[in-house]
Amino acid sequence: xxxxxxxxxxxxxxxxxxxxxxxxxxxxxxxxxxxxxxxxxxxxxxxxxxxxxxxxxxxxxxxxxxxxxxxxxxxxxxxxxxxxxxxxxxxxxxxxxxxxxxxxxxxxxxxxxxxxxxxxxxxxxxxxxxxxxxxxxxxxxxxxxxxxxxxxxxxxxxxxxxxxxxxxxxxxxxxxxxxxxxxxxxxxxxxxxxxxxxxxxxxxxxxxxxxxxxxxxxxxxxxxxxxxxxxxxxxxxxxxxxxxxxxxxxxxxxxxxxxxxxxxxxxxxxxxxxxxxxxxxxxxxxxxxxxxxxxxxxxxxxxxxxxxxxxxxxxxxxxxxxxxxxxxxxxxxxxxxxxxxxxxxxxxxxxxxxxxxxxxxxxxxxxxxxxxxxxxxxxxxxxxxxxxxxxxxxxxxxxxxxxxxxxxxxxxxxxxxxxxxxxxxxxxxxxxxxxxxxxxxxxxxxxxxxxxxxxxxxxxxxxxxxxxxxxxxxxxxxxxxxxxxxxxxxxxxxxxxxxxxxxxxxxxxxxxxxxxxxxxxxxxxxxxxxxxxxxxxxxxxxxxxxxxxxxxxxxxxxxxxxxxxxxxxxxxxxxxxxxxxxxxxxxxxxxxxxxxxxxxxxxxxxxxxxxxxxxxxxxxxxxxxxxxxxxxxxxxxxxxxxxxxxxxxxxxxxxxxxxxxxxxxxxxxxxxxxxxxxxxxxxxxxxxxxxxxxxxxxxxxxxxxxx
Amino acid sequence: xxxxxxxxxxxxxxxxxxxxxxxxxxxxxxxxxxxxxxxxxxxxxxxxxxxxxxxxxxxxxxxxxxxxxxxxxxxxxxxxxxxxxxxxxxxxxxxxxxxxxxxxxxxxxxxxxxxxxxxxxxxxxxxxxxxxxxxxxxxxxxxxxxxxxxxxxxxxxxxxxxxxxxxxxxxxxxxxxxxxxxxxxxxxxxxxxxxxxxxxxxxxxxx
Numbered sequence: 035x036x037x038x039x040x041x042x043x044x045x046x047x048x049x050x051x052x053x054x055x056x057x058x059x060x061x062x063x064x065x066x067x068x069x070x071x072x073x074x075x076x077x078x079x080x081x082x083x084x085x086x087x088x089x090x091x092x093x094x095x096x097x098x099x100x101x102x103x104x105x106x107x108x109x110x111x112x113x114x115x116x117x118x119x120x121x122x123x124x125x126x127x128x129x130x131x132x133x134x135x136x137x138x139x140x141x142x143x144x145x146x147x148x149x150x151x152x153x154x155x156x157x158x159x160x161x162x163x164x165x166x167x168x169x170x171x172x173x174x175x176x177x178x179x180x181x182x183x184x185x186x187x188x189x190x191x192x193x194x195x196x197x198x199x200x201x202x203x204x205x206x207x208x209x210x211x212x213x214x215x216x217x218x219x220x221x222x223x224x225x226x227x228x229x230x231x232x233x234x235x236x237x238x239x240x241x242x243x244x245x246x247x248x249x250x251x252x253x254x255x256x257x258x259x260x261x262x263x264x265x266x267x268x269x270x271x272x273x274x275x276x277x278x279x280x281x282x283x284x285x286x287x288x289x290x291x292x293x294x295x296x297x298x299x300x301x302x303x304x305x306x307x308x309x310x311x312x313x314x315x316x317x318x319x320x321x322x323x324x325x326x327x328x329x330x331x332x333x334x335x336x337x338x339x340x341x342x343x344x345x346x347x348x349x350x351x352x353x354x355x356x357x358x359x360x361x362x363x364x365x366x367x368x369x370x371x372x373x374x375x376x377x378x379x380x381x382x383x384x385x386x387x388x389x390x391x392x393x394x395x396x397x398x399x400x401x402x403x404x405x406x407x408x409x410x411x412x413x414x415x416x417x418x419x420x421x422x423x424x425x426x427x428x429x430x431x432x433x434x435x436x437x438x439x440x441x442x443x444x445x446x447x448x449x450x451x452x453x454x455x456x457x458x459x460x461x462x463x464x465x466x467x468x469x470x471x472x473x474x475x476x477x478x479x480x481x482x483x484x485x486x487x488x489x490x491x492x493x494x495x496x497x498x499x500x501x502x503x504x505x506x507x508x509x510x511x512x513x514x515x516x517x518x519x520x521x522x523x524x525x526x527x528x529x530x531x532x533x534x535x536x537x538x539x540x541x542x543x544x545x546x547x548x549x550x551x552x553x554x555x556x557x558x559x560x561x562x563x564x565x566x567x568x569x570x571x572x573x574x575x576x577x578x579x580x581x582x583x584x585x586x587x588x589x590x591x592x593x594x595x596x597x598x599x600x601x602x603x604x605x606x607x608x609x610x611x612x613x614x615x616x617x618x619x620x621x622x623x624x625x626x627x628x629x630x631x632x633x634x635x636x637x638x639x640x641x642x643x644x645x646x647x648x649x650x651x652x653x654x655x656x657x658x659x660x661x662x663x664x665x666x667x668x669x670x671x672x673x674x675x676x677x678x679x680x681x682x683x684x685x686x687x688x689x690x691x692x693x694x695x696x697x698x699x700x701x702x703x704x705x706x707x708x709x710x711x712x713x714x715x716x717x718x719x720x721x722x723x724x725x726x727x728x729x730x731x732x733x734x735x736x737x738x739x740x741x
Numbered sequence: 742x743x744x745x746x747x748x749x750x751x752x753x754x755x756x757x758x759x760x761x762x763x764x765x766x767x768x769x770x771x772x773x774x775x776x777x778x779x780x781x782x783x784x785x786x787x788x789x790x791x792x793x794x795x796x797x798x799x800x801x802x803x804x805x806x807x808x809x810x811x812x813x814x815x816x817x818x819x820x821x822x823x824x825x826x827x828x829x830x831x832x833x834x835x836x837x838x839x840x841x842x843x844x845x846x847x848x849x850x851x852x853x854x855x856x857x858x859x860x861x862x863x864x865x866x867x868x869x870x871x872x873x874x875x876x877x878x879x880x881x882x883x884x885x886x887x888x889x890x891x892x893x894x895x896x897x898x899x900x901x902x903x904x905x906x907x908x909x910x911x912x913x914x915x916x917x918x919x920x921x922x923x924x925x926x927x928x929x930x931x932x933x934x935x936x937x938x939x940x941x942x943x944x945x946x947x948x
Contacts, residue, residue: 469884471876493868493869493870494868494869495869502869502870553876553877553878553879556869556870556875556876560830560871560875560876561875561876562876562877562879613849613896614896615849615851615895615896616895616896617893617895617914619922619923620922622914622915622920622934622936624851624852624895624896624912624914625851626851626896671888672892673922673923674895675883675892675893675894675895675896676894676895676896677883677894
């Protein structure tokens with residue numbers, strides 16, 4: 035329920051620079067030029083050459099703006115919005131958080147609530163870089179990579195031995211303490227990271243009787259051990275553990291008044307990930323075997339504050355197990371072939387599921403990375419996912435990049451993405467104890483309907499006396515398919531001078547078989563029985579542009595902008611036939627809605643963007659940044675009885691957040707940083723619970739190292 | 742508790758009726774007028790069944806279109822009432838709900854545009870379901886499970902055959918006391934505001 039933690043966004047732009055840009059003018063830029071990315075092709079590639087646009091946010095940028103959690107980092111990137119729905123997730127190309135795959139070192143983070151993976155579960159103190167790939171990546175990464183992929187690359191052991199200790203304290207009694215150690219010897223390497231993050235939370239609307247963000251504390255421990263088994267054979271074993279506790283009270287209706295209910299929650303996740311790699315002596319073959327085991331658990335306990343009597347209790351346990359192999363084969367000088375296969379076993383056990391449920395899937399993928407001519411790169415691949423609960427999915431993708439002139443490159447890609455039905459859509463068994471309706475997952479609904487019918491709880495057909503069940507809908511529910519998309523992307527990359535870089539791209543995602551709930555039988559209490567089925571189609575399309583300009587050595591100005599349209603095609607069809615109405619909430623007069631008034635899907639900003647100024651002086655040990663993040667107005671909720679976005683009152687006002695940070699380092703050992711997020715203190719208590727207002731913070735960092 | 746007001750059905754309706762050349766005739770057959778009913782309490786009791794619904798023990802609130810008035814619970818087995826409200830459930834005086842000739846159907850369109858009651862399509866209340874289908878998105882309202890707000894669907898007009906076989910059209914505009922522009926969790930539910938046009942002459946003409 036309540037949002038955990040803060041929304042203090044900050045980071046630096048990670049503009050992708052082209053291969054042929056001239057002399058780097060500062061260290062930040064040099065770092066980007068040499069950047070190697072893995073998410074686009076599942077092989078290490080220079081960011082400047084991959085045909086798929088990748089945004090990289092490096093450790094330097096992450097540190098320079100004082101980010102502590104992943105949502106801080108993603109919230110400042112062009113084309114990404116942090117949206118709140120059972121936690122804070124990332125909206126990419128106008129698609130909800132459930133359509134973006136979140137990876138840590140190439141392995142998926144699990145534990146989504148209503149589709150949202152809470153980004154603040156990820157501490158950024160041990161991150162080397164974050165790679166963001168927009169557009170479907172199911173051809174390589176499978177389900178959920180429909181809008182794109184965020185891959186968090188954690189630090190690998192570096193030569194020598196070093197350690198850091200960092201303390202940060204800020205508004206709302208927010209404390210972040212972390213320590214890390216790193217060592218790399220002849221054969222053995224080790225990194226370890228521990229973090230404690232806590233806050234007293236905040237309350238935007240005292241009259242609601244509950245905190246916007248209740249107090250919480252969480253702990254993260256992450257470690258990686260690497261061992262050189264042979265000259266070209268390496269073993270890496272990493273593990274992660276995270277736990278968070280949160281407590282609050284809130285009012286619930288009781289009789290004619292309200293009662294206070296105390297809420298206590300605990301969530302944990304863990305993972306274990308050994309990876310074995312081997313390359314052949316001639317460098318042509320490279321093999322990777324990976325094993326990944328992850329778990330996510332939540333416990334929520336509700337009791338009446340007055341007497342401690344139980345009010346509600348829920349739990350959710352999820353496990354994910356995946357062995358995978360991958361082979362990369364350099365064929366001549368022009369081709370790199372990549373192939374792989376894997377098996378996934380997922381399990382869930384929860385309050386609202388009948389029993390422990392297991393899903394199995396297997397998959398295989400192939401890709402050819404082909405350079406037919408200098409300056410031309412084509413990457414084409416496909417992946418097949420077979421599943422024991424729904425039809426198999428074939429996801430092809432092709433992309434190309436061509437360096438037309440030293441200062442101009444063009445890119446394009448087309449591909450298919452998909453998102454598998456989740457546990458809820460397959461296995462949910464929920465009857466609302468208060469209102470009385472029921473929702474069943476598609477694997478459950480037949481048996482549950484039979485049980486309700488046997489208990490005489492379904493309304494019968496007067497003609498036959500049999501329960502009145504919409505069998506057409508029941509058949510559709512039973513043959514539930516994954517949601518899928520077909521997407522296109524085309525863009526330009528311009529470098530007119532060595533100081534100026536520009537990128538622009540057009541994207542379109544056409545979504546099919548979106549899963550929604552539908553009533554299919556009537557209960558004798560007057561309420562409905564719901565299940566899930568594939569019904570709607572929607573699209574998102576837009577333009578994204580970024581520009582960077584080197585004002586002076588060490589001083590860089592950048593900006594980003596996204597224009598977005600996202601619409602439900604069923605609503606567009608109804609508008610075309612004049613079948614959508616609205617009732618003025620004040621005059622209560624009803625009128626027909628014109629197609630032009632349709633504002634598209636809720637919670638999407640047509641306009642969003644950012645402006646960033648970054649200063650760095652390695653000689654003086656100084657960094658400073660000023661970032662302005664704009665989110666244009668977006669639909670919040672229907673107010674006039676037609677369930678669509680069509681009047682000004684249904685929008686949340688647009689806003690800009692200004693974040694500043696500065697740091698000074700002495701002797702390459704001590705760093706002091708101060709910053710203000712949301713410096714103008716913008717809040718919108720009625721509509722945006724994730725904006726706490728102005729946040730001040732200061733941090734000190736101590737670095738120790740020996741070669 | 743209940744206030745009613747009457748006004749001429751928009752300038753539109755008056756405009757049509759004034760097409761007649763004969764001023765006397767205009768006076769004899771005036772255009773049908775829309776009646777607005779505000780804050781008709783439907784199952785408001787101290788017992789709260791939760792989720793915006795009353796407990797099952799709560800009685801229906803009966804209403805007569807001809808008299809523009811609430812009808813006593815004691816008259817439930819007569820044809821004095823046309824529709825009954827309890828929570829979001831609306832019954833008509835017919836089928837298994839009452840002794841009358843009542844029936845209903847829900848039609849999409851603008852209240853003002855609907856000129857006649859259709860010849861076919863009227864349903865009566867039965868064990869298999871009400872003439873006005875219950876449930877979110879099925880009949881006249883949407884229920885938002887996240888906010889617990891009941892919103893009458895814009896453009897849904899209920900055509901009613903009354904207990905005595907006359908016709909009326911009804912548009913429900915609010916489910917909350919004093920029809921707040923933006924109902925919230927603290928708004929008091931089960932107070933119907935609606936407008937209706939009742940045709941006393943027994944014809945299907947509703948304009």
